[in-house]
Amino acid sequence: MIPVLVYDxxxxxxxxxxxxxxxxxxxxxxVPLNRIPPGSVVLSPFGEKTLSPADVKYAHRGLVVLDLTWTHIDEIPHIRGEKARKLPYLVAANPINWGKPWRLNSAEAVLASLIIMGQDEQAELFMPRFNWAPEFVTLNKALLDDYRTAKDSDDVQRMSDEYVESIVGSAGER
Ligand SMILES: C[S@@+](CC[C@H](N)C(=O)[O-])C[C@H]1O[C@@H](n2cnc3c(N)ncnc32)[C@H](O)[C@@H]1O
Incomplete structure (x- = not known):
């Protein structure tokens, strides 16, 4: 099991x-900030690298989500020794930000990360606890299926960019 940690x-x-x-x-x-294990994966929309299946080796130290409001997102703390990771293109299915790309709630961000890193049994535990969770997985199934086959962060980022370009391209054709 990946230890999922919340800085609240x-x-x-x-x-x-x-x-x-x-x-x-x-x-x-x-967990308080000073108890986050060094080398943990920290989910941050400002992460320089994109989460990939290869990050599972770090996530075994901790998979950290930073719970603060989107209006205060610029207050995201810097954590010493963190492996800060942004998520690739995925669409929220929660009632507050439904349909918005990248703007996931904390549980969606963790669920997506577990799926990308191949932790299916742990991801399954979210299904009965959040009524939007099955829809989140269905809505993003094709993307998640691709991302979890990637070899590294650059590979996931390339897939995400190609997906975004295909959406922009098809919108321009209308
Ligand atoms: C901004 S908080 C909002 C929490 C929300 N109020 C809730 O109740 O779930 C969501 C957190 O999930 C993670 N997260 C969400 N979307 C993300 C993305 N696109 N890339 C990386 N992390 C993301 C980050 O840790 C972020 O701080």
Whole structure:
């Protein structure tokens, strides 16, 4: 099992916060910044590299999600020794940001990461806990199936770019 860790800035409505829900169901554990294991994978939209299946070796130290609101996303902390990773093109299926690319909630970000890194059994545990989770997987199935075959970060980024170009191209043809 990959240890899923939450750094919680306590900015979200606790009733809607998906990080708190992961904790409640034993899918994640809250940690203070200074207890994040060095070399952990930290999910950040500002990560220089894109998450790939090859990151599983680091994620065994910790897969960290940073729970703060999107309006305060520029307050994302720098964590010493982190392997900061952005996610490739994926579309949110949660009621707040449905259909928006890249703008995943904390649980969607963790679920997508587990699938990309081939942790199917652990990913399956999210299905009964979040009613949008099956739709998230269905909506992004073709993408996730591709990303999980990639050999490294550049390969995932290339697939993501090609996918975005194909959407832009087909919109221009209309
Ligand atoms: C901004 S918080 C919003 C949390 C939301 N309030 C909730 O209840 O789930 C979502 C977190 O998920 C991760 N995340 C979401 N989308 C991401 C992306 N495209 N790339 C990397 N990490 C992402 C990041 O750790 C980010 O800080």
């Amino acid at each position: 800035k306590d900015q979200c409505d606790p009733k809607k916060c998906t990080a708190k829900r992961m904790e409640k169901f034993g899918l994640a554990k809250e």
